[in-house]
Every structure is written in C-alpha cells, then in structure tokens.
Amino acid sequence: MNAEERQLKELLLKIVALTFEKVDYYKDFYLSITGKELKSKHGQYIYNERKIELFNLTRPPGAILIVALHEMTHHIEFMDLGESGHKKSFYERLHPLLLTALSLGLIDKRDIWASGDDSADLKNLEKYFGSLDYWKYEVQESALVRTLHVTNSYECRNLLNRRGYEWFPQAKAWEKEYPNESEAVNEKEVLQSLYPELEIKIMRPVDALFSFHYYLAVTGAFHVKEQLSQAGYMWNGFGFKKAWVKKIPVAEYLDELAFLKELRVVGKKVSPS
Secondary structure (H helix, E strand, O other): OOHHHHHHHHHHHHHHHHHOOOHHHHOOOEEEEOOOOOOOOOEEEEHHHOEEEEOOOOOOHHHHHHHHHHHHHHHHHHHHHOOOOOOHHHHHHHHHHHHHHHHOOOOOHHHHHHHOOOOOHHHHHHHHHOOHHHOOOOOOHHHHOEEEEEEOOHHHHHHHHHOOOEEEOOOOEEEEEEOOHHHHHHHHHHHHHHOOOOEEEEEOHHHHHOOOEEEEEEEOOHHHHHHHHHOOOEEOHHHOOOEEEEEEEHHHHHHHHHHHHHHOOOOEEEOOO
C-alpha cells in the first residue's frame, strides 16, 4: 500500500470511527487506487479479498471520496451481515457516513448532487432519508484544516522532511496539514522566502489527497513537434526514450487527450521508473 492509499484508508477509518461504535471490526480491508479509466464503474469491493478498488481518478476529489465511501459501506455491510447489495440496509450505513464526511468538510452537498448523474445512490438515499436539501449535520472545527501541497521541491526535500512534511509519490509532492488557512499561509510564506522556486498550493485535505498525475507519451509525431513542445511535452522526458512526454494533473487528462486528438496523434499513458 503506497502513501496515498494508506492515507485514504486512514481517512475512511476516521470517518467510520466518528460514525459507528465498532470501528475495530471493520479495519481488516485492503485498498487500491488504480490508474484505470473505466466507463463501466468507478470502484468495486471484492468480497473474498476484502479489497476496495478505485478507478477514474480524472473525476473531482469529492466524487472519488464518495465512491470510496460507497465501497467502504459494502465492506461494512458484508462484515455485519455476510452479504451486501443495494437494499435499505446498505443505505442505512452509507447515509451516516456521508453525514460525517459533510460535517468534516471533506465533501459538500454539490458533490453528492453531482454523484446522482451516474449513480442511483442519491435517488435511493432521498427515498429513505428525505431530500438532500434537508439533511442535518454539524460542521466540525476540523473542516477548517488545510494542506500545504509542495512541488518542484527536490532542492529542499531535506528541509521539508525535517519540518514534518510527508512525501506522496503519486502526487510527486510533499504535504503537511495545518489547523486553518492562516497557519498554512504563514508556512507558505516561510518556505517561499527560503526557496522562491517552490510551487506551493493551499488545499482542502481531500483535494490534496487526490492530486495525482499521469504521464502521457507520444512517439514519433515530429510533424507536430512545435505544437507538442509549446504544450509542455519534452522529447525523451522523464526518462522515456524516443517519445514526447508530459506530466499532467489527472483533472486535465481528458482535455489533454482531446488536444492530441485535434493534432491527429495518439498518446499513451505511461509510468516513470
């Protein structure tokens, strides 16, 4: 389990612990965040492996977390009943988990409304618990927490490590949480005074958690090399040979594929060594 998967599992267990009493009973599961982009599903729970798999990282962070909570609910119901489906008993477990996530500021109602575009969950939740407009929850102080997300940081990696930052390999970033926006801003100013070249973002923890990148490689295509270069592709970039390569935030992946399609060239998602 990599750093991102471990952090997401800890977050899911935190939500469970704040929602239900017997959290220890649900701790035994595996979690995999994959780079697959599927049309058929956003996630799945494999019962006999007690494993949650998440796909389609190009979706917004709130949407990915809602899918993670959906699959976590399958795990909880399976541990409780020995089976899981999409009956009322499932939604009786999912609903309080969503309320907890809302109270922590991890998602908002817009995320849940948007999830109704390609899932029956919202329709069923409103059937059993009323309109989303009237769901009640109390916003917690932890909703103010912000994450400092630091990239382009190789030269100061030792400093960041000493200051308590954690390296997240999929995001290629150092991250640390602060209690509120003000403290995060102060830390950002300190770091940039020492290393002006740093790229620093202040983000909600859930946005930082899912700040993944893909690498797109385009072989050949010398007839459009000027356009590729201007768009940020590098020849033999990131250790790949005989290809134009670009590092892309997952949120921009589909737009990048559309750009390549306009150029009438084909890109392939690759993983750096």
